[in-house]
Amino acid sequence: MIDNLITALGAEFVQLSLTPIVIGTLAAIACALPGNFLLLRRQALIGDAISHVVLPGIVAAFLVTGTITAVPMMLGAGAAAIIAVVMIEIVKRLGRVEPGAAMGLVFTTLFAAGVLFLEITDTSSVHIDVQHALLGNLESLIWFDAEGWGSLVDPAALATLPPQLPRLAVVLIGIGLFIFLFWKELKISTFDAAFAGAIGIRTRALGFALVVATAVAAVAAFDAVGSIIVIAMFVCPPASARLMTNQLARQVGWSVVFATISAILGYVLAGYGPGWFGSPYAVSAAGMIATVSGVILILTCLFGPQRKRTGQQAEA
Amino acid sequence: MGFGDYFISALFLQAGYNSALVAIGAGLLGLSAGSAGAFIFLRKRALVSDAISHATLPGVGLAFIIMVAFGSDGRWLPGLILGSAISSAIGLLMVEWITRKTRLTEDAAIGAVLSVFFGFGIVLLTVIQTMSSGRQAGLENFLLGSTAGMLISEATTIAVAGAMAAGFVFLLRRPMTLVAFDPEYAATTGVNVRNIDLAMMGLALIVTVIGLKIVGLILIVALLIIPPVAARFWTNQVGKMIGIAAVIGGLSGYVGAVLSAAHAALPTGPIIVLVAFGFFMISALFSPLRGGLASALRHQRFQRRVHRRQGLLSLARREPIYDGLTIRILRRAGMIRADGVATARGRIAAEKAARDEARWAMARRMLPDDSTIERYDGLTPIERMMTPDQIAEIDRMIQNAQTTQGAKA
Numbered sequence: 165m166i167d168n169l170i171t172a173l174g175a176e177f178v179q180l181s182l183t184p185i186v187i188g189t190l191a192a193i194a195c196a197l198p199g200n201f202l203l204l205r206r207q208a209l210i211g212d213a214i215s216h217v218v219l220p221g222i223v224a225a226f227l228v229t230g231t232i233t234a235v236p237m238m239l240g241a242g243a244a245a246i247i248a249v250v251m252i253e254i255v256k257r258l259g260r261v262e263p264g265a266a267m268g269l270v271f272t273t274l275f276a277a278g279v280l281f282l283e284i285t286d287t288s289s290v291h292i293d294v295q296h297a298l299l300g301n302l303e304s305l306i307w308f309d310a311e312g313w314g315s316l317v318d319p320a321a322l323a324t325l326p327p328q329l330p331r332l333a334v335v336l337i338g339i340g341l342f343i344f345l346f347w348k349e350l351k352i353s354t355f356d357a358a359f360a361g362a363i364g365i366r367t368r369a370l371g372f373a374l375v376v377a378t379a380v381a382a383v384a385a386f387d388a389v390g391s392i393i394v395i396a397m398f399v400c401p402p403a404s405a406r407l408m409t410n411q412l413a414r415q416v417g418w419s420v421v422f423a424t425i426s427a428i429l430g431y432v433l434a435g436y437g438p439g440w441f442g443s444p445y446a447v448s449a450a451g452m453i454a455t456v457s458g459v460i461l462i463l464t465c466l467f468g469p470q471r472k473r474t475g476q477q478a479e480a
Numbered sequence: 481m482g483f484g485d486y487f488i489s490a491l492f493l494q495a496g497y498n499s500a501l502v503a504i505g506a507g508l509l510g511l512s513a514g515s516a517g518a519f520i521f522l523r524k525r526a527l528v529s530d531a532i533s534h535a536t537l538p539g540v541g542l543a544f545i546i547m548v549a550f551g552s553d554g555r556w557l558p559g560l561i562l563g564s565a566i567s568s569a570i571g572l573l574m575v576e577w578i579t580r581k582t583r584l585t586e587d588a589a590i591g592a593v594l595s596v597f598f599g600f601g602i603v604l605l606t607v608i609q610t611m612s613s614g615r616q617a618g619l620e621n622f623l624l625g626s627t628a629g630m631l632i633s634e635a636t637t638i639a640v641a642g643a644m645a646a647g648f649v650f651l652l653r654r655p656m657t658l659v660a661f662d663p664e665y666a667a668t669t670g671v672n673v674r675n676i677d678l679a680m681m682g683l684a685l686i687v688t689v690i691g692l693k694i695v696g697l698i699l700i701v702a703l704l705i706i707p708p709v710a711a712r713f714w715t716n717q718v719g720k721m722i723g724i725a726a727v728i729g730g731l732s733g734y735v736g737a738v739l740s741a742a743h744a745a746l747p748t749g750p751i752i753v754l755v756a757f758g759f760f761m762i763s764a765l766f767s768p769l770r771g772g773l774a775s776a777l778r779h780q781r782f783q784r785r786v787h788r789r790q791g792l793l794s795l796a797r798r799e800p801i802y803d804g805l806t807i808r809i810l811r812r813a814g815m816i817r818a819d820g821v822a823t824a825r826g827r828i829a830a831e832k833a834a835r836d837e838a839r840w841a842m843a844r845r846m847l848p849d850d851s852t853i854e855r856y857d858g859l860t861p862i863e864r865m866m867t868p869d870q871i872a873e874i875d876r877m878i879q880n881a882q883t884t885q886g887a888k889a
Contacts, residue, residue: 207587209590212594258772259713261712264524264527264587265708267527269706269709272698272699273706273754277754280746280750283750395598396592396595396596402588403584443610446606447603448603450602451605451606454596455599455600458592458595458600461596465577471581471583
């Protein structure tokens with residue numbers, strides 16, 4: 165058993181599993197952080213909408229540039245996310261419809277357009293398809309040049325880390341900084357937009373900045389882990405955290421904890437779990453991470469100390 | 481035969497029995513989706529159907545695994561539909577349960593159920609890929625829909641189920657309308673709001689599971705949302721709106737299926753959704769009631785009336801006019817000459833406008849609380865709002881005021 169553990173955490177682990185786990189965790193936290201505020205503002209589904217429109221953005225970027233290098237893809241996806249937010253606003257105003265319907269209309273249409281573009285144009289030379297968009301390729305983000313834990317301090321080996329890792333780290337730091345610097349403003353405008361406006365906080369600009377942060381997180385995470393994790397991490401860890409505490413700072417803390425547990429446990433279960441049942445194959449890590457976050461949510465729904473609405477009896 | 485010819489012949493059901501049946505099935509599916517979606521839209525729960533549709537995936541996977549375990553090839557459509565119906569029903573109940581039992585809002589519950597069920601479904605699909613038995617190919621088609629190689633029995637199943645769902649909507653239309661508009665009032669008249677809500681979502685569920693094969697589970701929600709949103713532009717009456725939504729949904733399904741039949745390699749779902757979006761764009765732009773073009777025209781007409789009126793008042797007061805648009809409007813109406821001096825017609829119209837304005841001012845002073853006067857928009861001629869007697873009275877008052885002023889001076 166101990167031997168198993170040591171081999172499991174040996175050189176092979178560093179090479180094959182360490183980077184996907186770290187990338188998955190970074191992506192999960194990057195999505196969960198803005199998710200906290202989206203949840204409290206009842207905009208939880210913005211993340212859903214944005215992650216659907218990332219696909220057409222990437223396809224459009226590919227059609228324009230002819231390559232699938234990271235920068236144009238991220239720019240295309242970011243542009244698509246902003247176009248989607250603007251379109252939602254237009255449909256909402258023009259049709260005077262509820263936000264949910266406007267959102268559903270816009271993101272299904274854009275997603276459909278993305279799929280169709282993908283099928284019509286010849287993308288056989290490059291690796292983008294719908295499957296990839298949904299599932300990401302977490303399992304393939306391995307660290308070829310790693311020879312063991314020692315590689316973590318070896319600059320030559322570190323230089324060959326999958327590029328998604330440093331990119332996500334930068335995005336995570338950026339989002340963390342945004343939330344840290346605008347903590348007070350975000351908090352006040354989330355709980356009492358009218359009061360925030362009265363004391364001079366530019367609530368609309370802040371709301372837009374939050375959506376942009378969400379889009380950045382979605383796009384960066386999407387490239388590495390696919391849209392399922394993105395949607396699940398925007399909603400599930402913050403929702404579970406919401407049932408644990410009444411304080412925003414603690415809620416954000418819990419959401420980071422839950423996102424980390426989901427990413428690590430999900431990856432381990434997907435990669436090693438089938439082996440415990442004697443199957444040589446692994447299952448989808450992205451799907452498993454989403455599943456674990458769902459299990460955590462169910463547990464907090466059942467046992468979370470603050471699961472009730474204020475004023476409801478504990479056992480009502 | 482070119483694409484165009486093929487499309488035309490398919491549109492009129494002459495491209496073979498199978499594709500005709502698929503097109504009819506898609507049309508009936510769209511019909512029931514549009515009408516069921518109309519109620520969900522009015523109840524403002526459009527995205528609950530998104531959770532329902534994504535929650536079908538684990539059911540599809542589990543049904544496949546179970547059917548393979550019992551020795552079939554796992555692709556029997558009714559079995560897959562049953563599995564997807566059960567798992568999406570569980571998803572729907574989870575959304576309900578989370579919203580009712582915890583402090584989380586419905587949108588959070590929707591997002592959680594949608595992503596977790598879908599993620600779990602993907603896990604099951606990867607399990608299926610590693611299974612040695614069973615013909616697994618084709619399960620991914622449930623994501624985006626495909627009519628290529630569809631069996632006649634499958635098309636018939638979809639057509640019959642679509643027609644039944646449409647009939648179900650027709651039977652439940654009254655209580656559903658009541659609940660969609662005013663749940664409290666509905667409850668007082670003895671309607672069980674929770675059951676009707678569940679029935680509404682159950683309809684979405686039925687539409688979703690029968691639409692899996694044609695539209696796919698990611699995009700089926702579009703068929704529930706887009707037709708009602710488009711229909712809302714054309715009417716303010718609920719009965720008409722449901723009818724229009726049903727027609728738009730039916731046409732989207734039918735035309736989309738025909739288009740994709742002509743292009744077998746393309747997934748059907750996206751095409752149907754884009755056709756539906758086309759109907760939305762047409763509605764949003766050209767509907768006479770709330771369309772963009774109509775409101776732009778209305779706005780322009782109003783703007784012109786305001787400029788004309790203000791221009792005439794300036795003429796009456798012998799003030800120069802600087803605003804370009806006002807000058808253009810008055811010139812075109814023959815009220816002023818090129819040098820800005822009023823023509824005979826212009827002077828008459830200006831006098832009339834000034835008299836009208838004076839009468840309104842006096843009317844406001846005489847009847848400060850009158851609702852007609854409160855609603856005065858600054859444009860309506862007073863003759864249209866008041867009787868000749870009233871106007872004569874107002875004129876008398878103006879005369880009196882002028883004489884007293886003259887006497888003071």
